[in-house]
Amino acid sequence: MIEKRSPFSRKLGTFIDLSEAELNILTSLHGRRKSYTARAEMVYQGQLDQQAFVLAEGWACSYRLLQSGERQIVDFQIPGDFLGLRSVLFHLAGQCIEPITEVQASLFNANDLMDVFTRNPRLGRAVLWAASRDDSMVIEHLVGMGRRNAVERTAHLLLELGARLMLVGRGTKAGYDCPLSQYQLADVLGLSAVHVNRVLRELREEKLVTFRSGRVDITNYDGLITLANFDHDYLDHYRPFTKQAHLLDRYTS
Amino acid sequence: MIEKRSPFSRKLGTFIDLSEAELNILTSLHGRRKSYTARAEMVYQGQLDQQAFVLAEGWACSYRLLQSGERQIVDFQIPGDFLGLRSVLFHLAGQCIEPITEVQASLFNANDLMDVFTRNPRLGRAVLWAASRDDSMVIEHLVGMGRRNAVERTAHLLLELGARLMLVGRGTKAGYDCPLSQYQLADVLGLSAVHVNRVLRELREEKLVTFRSGRVDITNYDGLITLANFDHDYLDHYRPFTKQAHLLDRYTS
DNA sequence: CGGTTCATTGAAGCTCATCAAACCCCGTGG
DNA sequence: CCACGGGGTTTGATGAGCTTCAATGAACCG
Numbered sequence: 021m022i023e024k025r026s027p028f029s030r031k032l033g034t035f036i037d038l039s040e041a042e043l044n045i046l047t048s049l050h051g052r053r054k055s056y057t058a059r060a061e062m063v064y065q066g067q068l069d070q071q072a073f074v075l076a077e078g079w080a081c082s083y084r085l086l087q088s089g090e091r092q093i094v095d096f097q098i099p100g101d102f103l104g105l106r107s108v109l110f111h112l113a114g115q116c117i118e119p120i121t122e123v124q125a126s127l128f129n130a131n132d133l134m135d136v137f138t139r140n141p142r143l144g145r146a147v148l149w150a151a152s153r154d155d156s157m158v159i160e161h162l163v164g165m166g167r168r169n170a171v172e173r174t175a176h177l178l179l180e181l182g183a184r185l186m187l188v189g190r191g192t193k194a195g196y197d198c199p200l201s202q203y204q205l206a207d208v209l210g211l212s213a214v215h216v217n218r219v220l221r222e223l224r225e226e227k228l229v230t231f232r233s234g235r236v237d238i239t240n241y242d243g244l245i246t247l248a249n250f251d252h253d254y255l256d257h258y259r260p261f262t263k264q265a266h267l268l269d270r271y272t273s
Numbered sequence: 274m275i276e277k278r279s280p281f282s283r284k285l286g287t288f289i290d291l292s293e294a295e296l297n298i299l300t301s302l303h304g305r306r307k308s309y310t311a312r313a314e315m316v317y318q319g320q321l322d323q324q325a326f327v328l329a330e331g332w333a334c335s336y337r338l339l340q341s342g343e344r345q346i347v348d349f350q351i352p353g354d355f356l357g358l359r360s361v362l363f364h365l366a367g368q369c370i371e372p373i374t375e376v377q378a379s380l381f382n383a384n385d386l387m388d389v390f391t392r393n394p395r396l397g398r399a400v401l402w403a404a405s406r407d408d409s410m411v412i413e414h415l416v417g418m419g420r421r422n423a424v425e426r427t428a429h430l431l432l433e434l435g436a437r438l439m440l441v442g443r444g445t446k447a448g449y450d451c452p453l454s455q456y457q458l459a460d461v462l463g464l465s466a467v468h469v470n471r472v473l474r475e476l477r478e479e480k481l482v483t484f485r486s487g488r489v490d491i492t493n494y495d496g497l498i499t500l501a502n503f504d505h506d507y508l509d510h511y512r513p514f515t516k517q518a519h520l521l522d523r524y525t526s
Numbered sequence: 527c528g529g530t531t532c533a534t535t536g537a538a539g540c541t542c543a544t545c546a547a548a549c550c551c552c553g554t555g556g
Numbered sequence: 557c558c559a560c561g562g563g564g565t566t567t568g569a570t571g572a573g574c575t576t577c578a579a580t581g582a583a584c585c586g
Contacts, residue, residue, distance in 0.1 A: 084412065084413075084416050086416065086420055086421075086502065087502050087504070088420075088502070090420050091420075092415065092416040092419040092420050094412055094415060094416075114408075114409050114412060114507060115412070134394075138391060138394050141387075141391055155367075155408060155411075156367050158408075158411055158412060158415060159337065159347055159367060159368070159411060160337075161415055162345065162347060162411060162414055162415045162418060163337050163339065163345040163347075165415060165418040165419055165463060166345040166418055166462075166463030167339055167341075167343050167344075167345045167463065168339075169541075169542095170541075170542070201563085201564065201565090202564075202565070203563095203564080209419075210418060210419030210420065211542075211543085212542075212543050212544075213564090213565090214542090214543075214544080214545095214565095214566085214567090215541090215542055215543070217565065217566060217567085218542095218566090218567090221566085221567095249339060249340050249341070251340070254367060422573075422574095423573075423574075454531090454532065454533090455532070455533070455534095456531095456532075464574080464575090465574075465575055465576075466532090466533090467533095467534085467535090467574090467575075467576080467577095468573090468574060468575070470533065470534060470535085471534090471535085471574095473533095474534085474535095485533095486583095
């Protein structure tokens with residue numbers, strides 16, 4: 021029952037209606053908890069057969085390294101998010117994962133997780149579906165990188181993080197706690213840290229959003245949405261097993 | 274048996290060793306063939322319950338549109354690639370798909386495809402695994418967009434396309450046929466078409482690669498690899514069900 | 527042929543990176 | 557207590573990389 025309040029089930033619960041039994045299965049998948057201090061490497065690029073986690077507390081990031089030593093952060097992970105899910109499915113880490121704050125994570129048993137797909141297809145699909153939201157975010161980052169300028173891109177990221185945090189009860193339209201440094205923002209946005217700083221100043225002076233000392237304060241939510249051309253759809257998707265059920269008739273009949 | 278030579282099974286065959294029975298299952302999934310002329314829209318953004326295809330002949334691209342009307346191409350699809358696989362799994366198209374040339378595609382029955390995951394987990398995982406290579410490519414594009422300059426990025430793309438085409442027998446280290454326009458290159462690289470043109474000229478003048486009239490001729494393969502910092506790993510992965518089997522002992526025991 | 531699409535090149539200017547320096551906060555140790 | 561050092565933030569100056577606008581040519585097609 022306590023699990024019902026965890027960020028993970030809270031997040032899945034917004035996607036599909038989970039039965040008591042299904043919640044129990046999810047809970048049974050959880051192995052022991054692990055803690056990581058900030059900066060300790062959790063998964064390294066190319067590592068085989070590593071663990072999958074669900075983030076219970078703290079922030080992490082996944083990134084790829086270039087030979088040049090530069091890195092590109094692919095995404096941040098917040099409470100309720102999977103870490104290294106793809107790695108368990110495919111036995112290869114395409115990315116490194118590193119905690120940003122101190123992190124608490126529940127270990128997932130790889131075998132059990134694979135079995136879910138066979139024994140409980142509905143739940144398996146739900147998990148896949150959560151993974152697909154992650155994909156959708158990566159694609160949106162790609163779009164932003166290619167077609168949005170620094171200000172739009174930064175605004176978009178701050179809005180996306182806000183929306184994700186709201187899902188798990190860690191933020192509101194007015195703002196949220198955010199442990200990122202400007203260097204980390206630079207690494208995800210594909211900008212230099214210096215330019216990130218100027219962009220943040222601009223957003224502050226335009227009275228849209230203030231990023232400062234571990235806190236994001238959204239001064240003008242609608243203005244920010246407009247500036248970033250933020251479209252919620254890529255995060256929401258439609259919910260295949262609840263409201264949209266009538267659209268699935270042809271598949272289930 | 275003819276199927277064994279199709280780009281699709283050829284590609285999957287490099288990933289896992291397919292048994293006769295498994296090949297037959299794959300074949301049975303194929304529905305009727307469809308043809309599309311260049312530029313006809315196959316899947317539009319936000320469309321529900323659309324079809325999944327395997328590309329048999331021709332090139333296509335998947336992209337997202339911005340409100341501004343600009344578009345960002347996420348990836349190109351070549352023979353053997355899935356089109357809209359995720360859409361069937363999750364009942365939502367996150368992207369549009371459009372043929373670049375005239376296209377022949379085999380329709381996949383959505384129900385059957387879903388059932389594969391339950392009835393033949395090994396094959397289901399193989400399909401997922403192919404999907405994960407697509408993810409890996411998207412992430413690599415993201416990295417390139419954030420951290421590589423125009424010349425490196427262009428060289429990298431040309432090498433990636435070459436590697437993918439070689440897999441299905443449509444290219445060699447010396448080059449391949451490529452129906453893309455410079456505008457389409459611009460849309461995937463996040464550049465202006467004008468700049469793409471200058472970059473291609475530079476690559477030609479450096480005697481690395483020539484992109485001209487539907488053909489990519491690679492003059493200096495190794496030089497191109499070095500310039501682009503091209504690392505094959507993100508395409509190859511490791512092959513979980515063949516050579517790397519010993520690494521999976523702990524999962525299968 | 528005139529129309530359309532793609533390729534090519536030049537010129538001008540904006541966005542962003544790079545280099546450099548200072549500052550602030552905070553913790554550490556003399 | 558203050559000096560010191562280190563990570564993160566802030567600001568200015570300069571210039572590279574890319575976009576945009578504009579014009580021309582080349583290939584194709586009804």
